[in-house]
Every structure is written in C-alpha cells, then in structure tokens.
Amino acid sequence: MADTSIVTVDLSPFFNGDESGMKDAKEVITRACSDYGFFQVVNHGVPPSLMAQALDLSKTFFESPNEEKLKASPGEGAPLPAGYSKQPDHSADNNEYLLMFPPASSFNVYPNNPPELKEVFEETFSHLRKTGLLVESILNDCLGLPPNFLKEFNHDRSWDFMVALRYFPTNDVRLNGLSAHEDGNCVTFVFQDDVGGLEVLKDGVWIPAIPTVGSLVVNVGDVIQVLSNNKFKSATHRVIRQEVKSRHSFAYFHNLEGEKWVEPLPKFTEEIGEAAKYRGFVYKDYQAMRMRNKTHPPSDPKDIIHITHYAIST
Ligand SMILES: O=C(O)CCC(=O)C(=O)O
Numbered sequence: 001m002a003d004t005s006i007v008t009v010d011l012s013p014f015f016n017g018d019e020s021g022m023k024d025a026k027e028v029i030t031r032a033c034s035d036y037g038f039f040q041v042v043n044h045g046v047p048p049s050l051m052a053q054a055l056d057l058s059k060t061f062f063e064s065p066n067e068e069k070l071k072a073s074p075g076e077g078a079p080l081p082a083g084y085s086k087q088p089d090h091s092a093d094n095n096e097y098l099l100m101f102p103p104a105s106s107f108n109v110y111p112n113n114p115p116e117l118k119e120v121f122e123e124t125f126s127h128l129r130k131t132g133l134l135v136e137s138i139l140n141d142c143l144g145l146p147p148n149f150l151k152e153f154n155h156d157r158s159w160d161f162m163v164a165l166r167y168f169p170t171n172d173v174r175l176n177g178l179s180a181h182e183d184g185n186c187v188t189f190v191f192q193d194d195v196g197g198l199e200v201l202k203d204g205v206w207i208p209a210i211p212t213v214g215s216l217v218v219n220v221g222d223v224i225q226v227l228s229n230n231k232f233k234s235a236t237h238r239v240i241r242q243e244v245k246s247r248h249s250f251a252y253f254h255n256l257e258g259e260k261w262v263e264p265l266p267k268f269t270e271e272i273g274e275a276a277k278y279r280g281f282v283y284k285d286y287q288a289m290r291m292r293n294k295t296h297p298p299s300d301p302k303d304i305i306h307i308t309h310y311a312i313s314t
C-alpha cells in the first residue's frame with residue numbers, strides 16, 4: 001500500500017550539535033525532497049506559542065468588517081501586493097490574505113487593528129527567516145553542494161515574504177480554496193489552525209497534511225527544483241475548503257532576490273553528463289508572471305504559467 005503519511009523531522013539536533021541526529025535527519029529530508037518535496041518539522045526554532053498568537057490575531061483581523069480590512073490595501077510599486085487582498089471573484093481560489101515583506105520593508109501595509117498584529121507578525125517573520133536559513137543550509141548539504149553555497153547564492157533577504165491566509169467556508173460544491181500548484185520560490189513553510197485542508201500530491205494521490213500543533217510544513221519550491229535539475233522536487237499542493245468553518249494559515253516564502261539568474265547548476269548537469277532540463281531566467285520575470293496568474297487568472301487553466309514555461313523539451 002502507498003505510504004500516505006507525511007514524514008516529520010525533529011530539527012533539535014541542529015540546535016544542540018548532535019552529529020548522528022543531524023545525519024539521520026538529512027537522510028530523511030533527502031528522501032522526502034527527492035520523492036515529492038514535502039515534509040514537516042518540529043523543534044524548528046519558531047516558538048509554538050508565537051505561531052498560535054499570530055493565527056489568533058490574523059483570525060481577528062479577517063473577521064473585521066470589509067471596510068476595515070480594505071484600509072490595509074496594498075500601495076503601489078512593490079513586487080507583490082503587500083497588505084490586504086482578496087482573490088478576485090472570478091478566481092478559482094477562495095481566500096483572502098495579508099502579505100508582508102521583511103519587517104523593515106517600506107512596502108508593508110499593516111492594519112491598525114488588532115493593535116498587536118504588527119509586532120507579533122514581525123516577530124513571527126523574524127523567527128521564520130532564521131528557520132528558513134537553517135532549512136536552506138540543510139538542503140544545501142542534502143544536495144551535496146559546497147558548504148554555504150545556497151546561502152551565498154541567495155544572500156539577499158529582501159524578497160522573502162509571509163502571507164496570513166483565510167479560506168472561506170463552503171456549503172456548496174466549490175471546494176477549492178487554493179488550486180493545485182507548486183511554489184515559485186526556494187522553500188516554503190506553512191502553519192495552520194486545526195481545521196485542515198492542505199494536501200500534497202504523492203505518486204498521484206492527494207495526501208492531507210493533518211494539522212499538528214507547533215509543527216511547520218515544509219515544501220521545496222521551483223528555484224531548488226531548477227537549480228538541482230529536478231533532483232529535488234517542487235511539491236504540488238492545494239487547499240480544500242471545509243464546511244462551516246473558515247481555515248486560517250500562514251505561509252512563509254524563503255525567496256530569491258529578483259535580479260538573480262536561475263538555471264540548473266553544473267553539478268547536476270555537465271559535471272554528471274546530464275542535459276539541463278530548464279533554460280535560465282531572471283527570477284523576477286518568473287515571479288511577475290506568477291503574480292499575474294493570481295491577479296488576472298486566465299479563463300483557461302492551461303494558460304496558467306508554471307515552471308514548465310522554462311522547461312527544455314527533449
Ligand atoms: O494555506 C496553506 O496551507 C498553503 C498556502 C500555499 O500553498 C501558498 O500560499 O502557496
């Protein structure tokens with residue numbers, strides 16, 4: 001029978017220097033990333049009480065009247081709409097969200113209420129960024145790259161972003177909360193309330209990421225898939241809406257700076273006699289196309305841009 005559970009990795013060895021624990025964790029992560037790019041972590045450095053507080057505050061915000069929420073609408077000029085947005089009515093997705101760049105970013109637009117939201121979201125962001133660096137360094141080693149290669153390649157943290165999401169409850173057949181997709185960035189963390197609905201595709205089967213208090217769901221994104229020439233997979237995932245209850249979650253995107261050139265690394269191509277599976281691209285061009293998928297969803301789903309846009313057909 002297919003294995004239908006999502007593996008959970010304890011990251012405490014990376015904080016207490018337990019060498020054999022680190023080795024075991026890297027083996028499990030390498031397998032999960034090679035298979036389908038998805039796993040969960042515990043003891044990851046983000047305080048569970050802070051995650052719970054951030055979820056509570058986002059819930060209070062999303063429950064406030066529309067005119068209040070719209071006061072936090074995005075300003076002009078940011079690479080992504082920082083602030084409050086709702087999916088357009090004709091979108092297949094049924095959610096609203098509050099997006100922020102790193103705490104110091106001038107693009108950020110915060111609601112005034114609840115008053116603690118800004119501070120708690122900023123603190124949550126800072127913790128997630130640290131864990132992002134840790135997981136990136138683990139993936140670096142799992143891929144067999146030179147020490148700190150990914151950290152140096154991806155040294156500019158200004159394009160990282162975090163989204164608080166609320167999925168509307170459904171009482172009809174429109175179950176979709178967020179359509180099946182892969183993330184465009186390097187690596188994503190998700191934490192969620194107890195409602196559930198996040199699912200990952202493994203060997204053609206949708207597997208639920210059952211909410212577990214304090215854990216972070218990790219998924220590999222397109223940048224790592226392209227750099228590794230498909231050695232590590234960008235996880236295909238989606239969110240199904242539930243009856244009666246709204247679902248709340250946070251997604252943190254450990255991202256890449258927009259001007260970066262992305263292409264399969266020589267270690268995974270010419271050095272091993274393999275053809276590159278993607279042509280190179282400037283990251284911000286890809287991110288802009290993906291944002292257009294969201295703000296102006298094409299009527300035909302086959303016109304949605306995925307990483308296959310850059311795939312070299314053989
Ligand atoms: O809300 C979730 O659980 C997942 C969000 C997600 O996949 C995304 O924003 O890319």
Ligand SMILES: [Fe+2]
Nearest residue numbers: 181182183237
């Ligand atoms: Fe995603």
